[in-house]
Amino acid sequence: MKYPRSRSLIAMIGAGVAALLAVVFLAYEPLSQPSPPARQEAREKPIPSLNCVFYDFTRASIVVGFDFAATLSEGAPPRFEERAKASRDGNQSIFEAGDRPVWAYAQDDDGHPTITSPDGATRVVLYGLKLDAVGAFFIEAGLRSTEYRNLNGQCQQANFGGALASMSKESSPAAQ
Known part of the structure; x- marks a missing residue:
């Protein structure tokens, strides 16, 4: 039992x-x-950026690196604000949002996109820059500067085209 x-x-x-x-x-x-609207919002508003590093002549070590926030507006040239700079000698500068130097965007005599520091002493040539590209990828770059001389390097371009696409959606008649 x-x-x-x-x-x-x-x-x-x-x-x-x-x-x-x-x-x-x-x-x-x-x-x-996770809430689906937060993920959707993150996809619609990518943050464009450009991160560049330049090497010594043997490409054994990095001489200087720059980090830029990019602002893209339809019908206007891109705007590059320097967020940070770090040199191999240990010097580094970090700029807060209101105090960031704005580098001028233009095309050089050979038709390559360039950005130039506010004082004109440093210029970065961006070979293969694609303002309409979505995602992140590396492009070749050249640094022209009296301080650093001529150095080769690369930049990681991220979300340029995604920013333009989200601006197009916001300004389209269907979005309003």
Whole structure:
């Protein structure tokens, strides 16, 4: 007679544990799922940036690196704000949002896109820059400067075309 009672007791305990797990699962499930609108918003508003590093002549070490925030507007040249600069000698500069030097965008005599420091002493030639490209990829770059001389390097261009695409969506008649 002990066995039937213990079986029913085990069955009741098992049912109670299962019910408790079901309540806990249902109560916490909505909190563990990410909200789709936040992901959608992140996809629609990528942050354009340009990060450049320039090497010594043997390409064994980095001489200087620049980090730029890029602003792209339809019908206007891109705007490059210097966020940071780091040199191999340990010197570094970090600029806050209101104090960032704006580098001028233009095309050089050979038709290559360039950005020039506000004082005109440093110029970065951006071979293969694509203002309409989506995503992140590397492009070849050249640094022309009296301080650093002529150095080769590369820049990572990120989300330029994505920013233009989101601006087009915002200004289209369907979006209004």
